Amino acid sequence: xxxxxxxxxxxxxxxxxxxxxxxxxxxxxxxxxxxxxxxxxxxxxxxxxxxxxxxxxxxxxxxxxxxxxxxxxxxxxxxxxxxxxxxxxxxxxxxxxxxxxxxxxxxxxxxxxxxxxxxxxxxxxxxxxxxxxxxxxxxxxxxxxxxxxxxxxxxxxxxxxxxxxxxxxxxxxxxxxxxxxxxxxxxxxxxxxxxxxxxxxxxxxxxxxxxxxxxxxxxxxxxxxxxxxxxxxxxxxxxxxxxxxxxxxxxxxxxxxxxxxxxxxxxxxxxxxxxxxxxxxxxxxxxxxxxxxxxxxxxxxxxxxxxxxxxxxxxxxxxxxxxxxxxxxxxxxxxxxxxxxxxxxxxxxxxxxxxxxxxxxxxxxxxxxxxxxxxxxxxxxxxxxxxxxxxxxxxxxxxxxxxxxxxxxxxxxxxxxxxxxxxxxxxxxxxxxxxxxxxxxxxxxxxxxxxxxxxxxxxxxxxxxxxxxxxxxxxxxxxxxxxxxxxxxxxxxxxxxxxxxxxxxx
Amino acid sequence: xxxxxxxxxxxxxxxxxxxxxxxxxxxxxxxxxxxxxxxxxxxxxxxxxxxxxxxxxxxxxxxxxxxxxxxxxxxxxxxxxxxxxxxxxxxxxxxxxxxxxxxxxxxxxxxxxxxxxxxxxxxxxxxxxxxxxxxxxxxxxxxxxxxxxxxxxxxxxxxxxxxxxxxxxxxxxxxxxxxxxxxxxxxxxxxxxxxxxxxxxxxxxxxxxxxxxxxxxxxxxxxxxxxxxxxxxxxxxxxxxxxxxxxxxxxxxxxxxxxxxxxxxxxxxxxxxxxxxxxxxxxxxxxxxxxxxxxxxxxxxxxxxxxxxxxxxxxxxxxxxxxxxxxxxxxxxxxxxxxxxxxxxxxxxxxxxxxxxxxxxxxxxxxxxxxxxxxxxxxxxxxxxxxxxxxxxxxxxxxxxxxxxxxxxxxxxxxxxxxxxxxxxxxxxxxxxxxxx
Ligand SMILES: Cc1cc2nc3c(=O)[nH]c(=O)nc-3n(C[C@H](O)[C@H](O)[C@H](O)COP(=O)(O)OP(=O)(O)OC[C@H]3O[C@@H](n4cnc5c(N)ncnc54)[C@H](O)[C@@H]3O)c2cc1C
Numbered sequence: 001x002x003x004x005x006x007x008x009x010x011x012x013x014x015x016x017x018x019x020x021x022x023x024x025x026x027x028x029x030x031x032x033x034x035x036x037x038x039x040x041x042x043x044x045x046x047x048x049x050x051x052x053x054x055x056x057x058x059x060x061x062x063x064x065x066x067x068x069x070x071x072x073x074x075x076x077x078x079x080x081x082x083x084x085x086x087x088x089x090x091x092x093x094x095x096x097x098x099x100x101x102x103x104x105x106x107x108x109x110x111x112x113x114x115x116x117x118x119x120x121x122x123x124x125x126x127x128x129x130x131x132x133x134x135x136x137x138x139x140x141x142x143x144x145x146x147x148x149x150x151x152x153x154x155x156x157x158x159x160x161x162x163x164x165x166x167x168x169x170x171x172x173x174x175x176x177x178x179x180x181x182x183x184x185x186x187x188x189x190x191x192x193x194x195x196x197x198x199x200x201x202x203x204x205x206x207x208x209x210x211x212x213x214x215x216x217x218x219x220x221x222x223x224x225x226x227x228x229x230x231x232x233x234x235x236x237x238x239x240x241x242x243x244x245x246x247x248x249x250x251x252x253x254x255x256x257x258x259x260x261x262x263x264x265x266x267x268x269x270x271x272x273x274x275x276x277x278x279x280x281x282x283x284x285x286x287x288x289x290x291x292x293x294x295x296x297x298x299x300x301x302x303x304x305x306x307x308x309x310x311x312x313x314x315x316x317x318x319x320x321x322x323x324x325x326x327x328x329x330x331x332x333x334x335x336x337x338x339x340x341x342x343x344x345x346x347x348x349x350x351x352x353x354x355x356x357x358x359x360x361x362x363x364x365x366x367x368x369x370x371x372x373x374x375x376x377x378x379x380x381x382x383x384x385x386x387x388x389x390x391x392x393x394x395x396x397x398x399x400x401x402x403x404x405x406x407x408x409x410x411x412x413x414x415x416x417x418x419x420x421x422x423x424x425x426x427x428x429x430x431x432x433x434x435x436x437x438x439x440x441x442x443x444x445x446x447x448x449x450x451x452x453x454x455x456x457x458x459x460x461x462x463x464x465x466x467x468x469x470x471x472x473x474x475x476x477x478x479x480x481x482x483x484x485x486x487x488x489x490x491x492x493x494x495x496x497x498x499x500x501x502x503x504x505x506x
Numbered sequence: 507x508x509x510x511x512x513x514x515x516x517x518x519x520x521x522x523x524x525x526x527x528x529x530x531x532x533x534x535x536x537x538x539x540x541x542x543x544x545x546x547x548x549x550x551x552x553x554x555x556x557x558x559x560x561x562x563x564x565x566x567x568x569x570x571x572x573x574x575x576x577x578x579x580x581x582x583x584x585x586x587x588x589x590x591x592x593x594x595x596x597x598x599x600x601x602x603x604x605x606x607x608x609x610x611x612x613x614x615x616x617x618x619x620x621x622x623x624x625x626x627x628x629x630x631x632x633x634x635x636x637x638x639x640x641x642x643x644x645x646x647x648x649x650x651x652x653x654x655x656x657x658x659x660x661x662x663x664x665x666x667x668x669x670x671x672x673x674x675x676x677x678x679x680x681x682x683x684x685x686x687x688x689x690x691x692x693x694x695x696x697x698x699x700x701x702x703x704x705x706x707x708x709x710x711x712x713x714x715x716x717x718x719x720x721x722x723x724x725x726x727x728x729x730x731x732x733x734x735x736x737x738x739x740x741x742x743x744x745x746x747x748x749x750x751x752x753x754x755x756x757x758x759x760x761x762x763x764x765x766x767x768x769x770x771x772x773x774x775x776x777x778x779x780x781x782x783x784x785x786x787x788x789x790x791x792x793x794x795x796x797x798x799x800x801x802x803x804x805x806x807x808x809x810x811x812x813x814x815x816x817x818x819x820x821x822x823x824x825x826x827x828x829x830x831x832x833x834x835x836x837x838x839x840x841x842x843x844x845x846x847x848x849x850x851x852x853x854x855x856x857x858x859x860x861x862x863x864x865x866x867x868x869x870x871x872x873x874x875x876x877x878x879x880x881x882x883x884x885x886x887x888x889x890x891x892x893x894x895x896x897x898x899x900x901x902x903x904x905x906x907x908x909x910x911x912x913x914x915x916x917x918x919x920x921x922x923x924x925x926x927x928x929x930x931x932x933x934x935x936x937x938x939x940x941x942x943x
Contacts, residue, residue: 010915032606037919111527112560112830364606366883369912375875376883383888427841433832435845439890460835463507463691464528 007370010217011038016191016206016229017222018044020054020168021339021356023175024064025220026184028360031068032367035183041214042179043206045190051224051340052317053252054168055278055285056084056265056350058441059103059161064357068178076503078174079166080281082261083146083494085137087349091269092454094403099130099453100264101349102137104160105445107480110468115480116432116448117465120458121473131452134477135445136160136484141264145491156487163350165265165278165285187214191223194233202334202371203229217371220363221337225344230327230337237328238343244324244396244415246294246408247273247346251301251318252287255308260495267348268307271295272408275307276347281498281505284308289346292319294408322346326388329381334371336363336380343388348398351391354441358387390440393421394447401425401454425456432458508532510690512683513697515540516663517809517822519670521694524561524826526674534690536680537697543785544663545711547739547749548817549577549726551857552597552656553893557823560830563673572669573662575741576643578655578724579627579636580815582864582905585730594625594725595901596632598655601932604925607916609932610900611884612925614909615917621926626904629929631655631936633901636725640943651939660726660739661819692834695803707762707786709734709753709812712772712779716740716748728814730868733757733771735814750775753812762786785812800834813861824853824893853891860894860902867906877908884910 086102107115137160149158189208205215221229261279273290288304326343366376399412514537579596601609616622632655645652734755740748828850866874886896
């Protein structure tokens with residue numbers, strides 16, 4: 001309901017939570033808003049701390065950083081960041097499968113005929129190579145090579161993008177400094193009470209355990225899984241997706257880096273979930289994601305320790321419990337949830353930081369001047385739901401499309417997946433066509449990588465591709481491969497590049 | 507692959523041309539030449555570039571071989587006798603943002619406090635060019651002011667069809683429709699008879715001698731009349747004739763078949779009308795393209811949707827782009843049918859939403875979501891897919907003085923003097939650019 005009282009200007013924005021979500025929001029708002037006009041306060045509790053994970057990103061984070069005017073090398077040094085060209089999936093599909101989801105296209109089109117069709121025709125002429133061999137990002141990943149695409153002169157290929165692996169705590173610290181320089185006031189303390197006002201039930205202030213009161217007209221809930229404002233107080237319904245996504249727990253452990261960092265994240269499937277492995281400049285982030293119904297916490301921990309060869313003394317973060325899903329409405333009354341408080345999808349495709357970023361951008365676009373914002377709020381909620389839904393289907397795909405024999409995986413195969421996904425898979429299987437929307441996160445190459453990677457090959461090709469014989473298609477894809485090989489041959493090693501551009505932390 | 511296209515009309519030839527890129531397709535067009543009741547001159551949205559790309563028609567070849575002209579803007583006249591009641595909008599961005607502050611929000615703040623008397627449209631380089639009868643090809647360089655707009659087209663229908671026919675000589679033509687046997691792998695039916703549903707008259711079109719002011723202009727004029735929206739397009743090479751199209755608010759069914767009554771309506775607008783045609787349509791929701799494994803039908807009625815903003819060329823372009831994105835497979839088990847129909851329909855709906863906006867403004871509709879959201883927040887509803895860019899919609903709304911009711915928080919943090927100086931800077935740059943063209 002739109003407030004009937006006189007509009008009240010927003011002069012104070014209160015962010016609750018100082019994790020990645022809280023400080024990303026504070027940084028972006030402090031860039032957009034001047035403190036003499038709208039004051040931003042961020043409340044966080046050292047005693048509670050942050051979730052302390054979230055180290056793999058996707059290329060969109062570069063847009064975020066560049067809008068903030070952050071220098072890449074400063075950011076990389078501060079966060080011990082390395083480059084990331086994609087994600088390696090091992091053991092998904094079947095136990096031996098090993099494929100990449102790269103930040104690049106596959107091959108190149110011919111006469112507007114998608115490369116996939118030419119690849120399928122080449123296979124009929126005897127090509128044995130898997131689909132993911134035709135990506136510059138993947139080829140470079142496998143060789144542990146990296147450089148910026150714009151540094152490759154023609155005719156070398158420059159058809160890829162990149163993201164980072166970063167230290168999440170350091171990123172929050174970096175953004176905190178950025179925000180405080182721009183006038184954001186940090187308030188230490190644990191929220192013990194929340195005051196709302198009549199008649200609309202809007203939040204008006206937070207009371208902290210140290211007696212402080214923080215008042216505002218707009219509140220951003222970045223309190224993590226606790227969802228103190230949006231969940232506990234405002235009771236925004238949570239759409240639970242655990243019937244589609246069975247994993248509900250994670251344990252994280254950091255380990256020293258033993259060899260030079262590879263420019264990709266690893267997601268390695270195990271009998272009841274998967275492990276992640278994220279190399280930073282001097283250490284690795286590791287973790288296990290699992291379903292507590294199929295694997296006990298104790299067993300998960302033992303497995304993870306064995307996997308990374310660490311002693312029992314390493315600091316353990318977890319078990320972290322989660323429930324996949326999203327708030328029906330991320331914006332309720334004068335409170336907007338961003339980050340883990342608004343929903344959670346496991347980090348298989350490193351999407352959480354992106355979803356935080358997408359929420360921040362939408363908020364900045366729809367930022368109200370006063371407390372009368374019913375339509376902007378409805379639009380925001382619609383857009384955020386759309387974002388989460390597209391990511392959801394893509395994550396489910398990884399689990400559903402498997403040929404593994406363990407009970408967990410067998411059960412994943414028999415999930416009654418969302419109709420949108422069912423339709424997408426069936427259409428691809430039969431026709432090779434992948435439908436695409438203008439908005440949302442994952443486009444054709446992402447879907448192709450997982451569908452092919454997990455063993456689904458379309459039955460048909462685009463009749464336009466018959467412009468070439470199978471043999472001509474084979475020659476075409478092999479010519480592309482030559483160009484790709486030459487490109488990767490000329491790229492420096494990832495570690496060399498990190499040193500060369502001077503981003504290694506001293 | 508043997509492809510049979512039924513219907514010797516614009517849709518058929520546009521489709522054939524796009525298919526002719528693939529030399530292994532054997533394309534036949536069957537049917538008597540049909541004008542399909544299309545106006546002699548049509549406009550096309552910038553989306554037409556997608557079709558040109560698909561059909562591999564180089565832009566300069568199109569420009570040289572088809573009688574056409576770039577379409578930069580629309581000029582709506584709510585009162586033909588009062589020049590101050592003109593509303594201009596373009597396929598363009600307006601002004602330039604100031605950090606997070608979008609230009610229209612800055613302008614709205616100044617407007618609220620009466621700091622600007624100027625029209626919003628004067629901050630569009632495309633509108634300024636159109637007003638001065640000038641045109642400069644837009645630039646791909648994002649740092650250039652010329653990248654702030656794109657253009658649609660004003661196209662001579664007959665000349666376009668002629669070009670298509672000449673440029674795909676390998677397409678076979680049959681006067682009669684052959685028996686539909688298995689001899690063809692794919693049938694694209696561009697001539698299916700209008701369905702049996704009752705049709706209502708949707709527009710009257712005619713040609714009239716062009717007054718000097720329409721000749722060689724890069725915009726479409728639209729007048730608000732008692733019968734509906736009257737749009738006029740002219741091409742300098744087109745014997746100085748203007749194509750007029752009156753999109754009707756309402757015409758009783760009995761009148762639509764009465765030529766004298768139609769002539770009487772047209773006479774209210776011109777004494778020298780020729781080629782008067784009434785176009786009838788299903789209501790948009792009932793129009794469909796059908797897509798079956800090896801048989802695709804594109805309803806003629808649907809091809810001819812009439813609007814002040816889009817034309818048959820646009821609906822045909824949307825059809826063909828979608829057809830190619832979901833190119834039929836030999837055995838598709840009906841999967842593509844629903845995908846194609848969903849995408850195609852949604853895209854056409856995005857054109858219809860744009861069309862409706864002007865009607866909603868005239869009829870002072872209070873429950874239009876787009877307008878209400880814009881008034882509250884200055885934002886445009888983001889729907890997926892949308893072939894119309896948010897900036898174009900903002901331009902349309904602002905040209906009718908529909909402006910965000912409140913100042914954006916980003917506008918509030920700047921002084922009015924700063925905003926005015928920003929606007930003036932843009933204006934002087936844009937005016938200089940137009941002068942130099
Ligand atoms: C196992 C796991 C792995 C992940 N991996 C990735 C990844 O690779 N890539 C990626 O993009 N994302 C990943 N994520 C998600 C990512 O970690 C989060 O999206 C991100 O860290 C944002 O968290 P947050 O700021 O919402 O919550 P948190 O980090 O939990 O921060 C919550 C904040 O709220 C404060 N707070 C809570 N209650 C109170 C109170 N009562 N009073 C005062 N303050 C309070 C806390 O002190 C803290 O500052 C992962 C998540 C998990 C669980």
